[in-house]
Amino acid sequence: MSEPVLDLDGIEKGYKIGKPGEIRVLRGASVRIQPGEVVALVAPSGAGKSTLLHIAGLLDTADVGNVRIGGDDLTQARDRARTAARRQSVGFIYQFHHLLPEFTAAENVILPQLANGVARAAAEARAAELLARVGLENRADHRPAAMSGGEQQRVAFCRALANKPLILLADEPTGNLDPGTADVVFDALLTLVRETGMGALIATHNLELAARMDRVLHLQDGVLVAEPTG
Template sequence: MNEVLRLDRLEKGYNRGKANEIIVLRGASLVIPRGQVVALVAPSGAGKSTLLHIAGLLDTPDSGRVIVNGQDLTGAKDAARTVARREALGFVYQFHHLLPEFTALENIVLPQLANGTARKAAEARAQELLARVGLAARAGHRPSALSGGEQQRVAFCRALANRPALLLADEPTGNLDPTTSETVFSALMELVRATGLSALIATHNLELAARMDRVLRLSDGQLVEAK
């Protein structure tokens, strides 16, 4: 199976049937092959986060299909969706959401333990990932002792800890200054390329988007290739 993600004719609206009904997705479709990095661009409020939440099995469409690694999970039960999120998907948000009481290393170890990885192997994987983003020396620091850019790089490592097939990122550098954003984005792309990961990355930064394999625009509820 060469496809990591297929979204097929997604429809999504809020306040359905009411006077203030808002339609966010109108037949949105995409296919992401294995190893491809796709930028998702659109104005604020256009539905980028909604699309990512549906792709990440955190929300459900009103109609259409969500297929991850060849498995149609559109109508799957919560337990199956949870397993797929844990094993096949990695998430990065604008804010790092690291657990403040744990060190950088522990934040990366914990999702692996939840997935059944032995602690020694989980710690080795965490150390490997931190080294890849230049934070090996910061493994024992808690998030409060890290800079914003360092916190986000740890969040990237956590998202990749269980070796997902697909990374979903929602404005991963949107909370950083331009210089830090460049450093963090470069670290993310190095991680993605080194692991052969597929990724769907929402960003408002067109310069960063242009460095990915494809750029899709969310326009009037549909996905179109940017020219």
């Protein structure tokens, strides 16, 4: 089996809520995600899904446990190394698109590539390719305000994939969309992930969408539990 694109091992995380209280959100969560694998993360609000995604994406640190991305152990990495790994190896998608309103769809996909040192011409070509894959080639010159919610979220997907990350982390990526639009947007997401061969960990409340992924993990009492198959 190939090297996992994401390997979380025994992740624990707690937050102080006063003296001497503490809430333990994660209590030994572990998961390995292979290239091309799409994994659903299901749990009630407040159970720790976002915390787990932030640790996986190097936006937060675990109290205990190890984080490896593409085989690189980043558990104790310094800030500069963590920032470089986020930029080069991790893509993020949130419930709200967070596009830059003053820039076009294409420019929103180009900018993270320029920040990663990609030449302008190559960044423009990559943006055009990604937007075409999600059916937005005719909207490349439109700013977010001139696009629908589903179109904006598809641009956000393209932006997250712009630097060819190893792992895509998504937090309720269709949660702000109506059911019909959510299906269209999710189809685009699955297509992009499978075509590029990256791995994906997608937090969702939508059990129908979760069932379309390769496997489903439930976050229960701070531990990841696989949903029975068959």
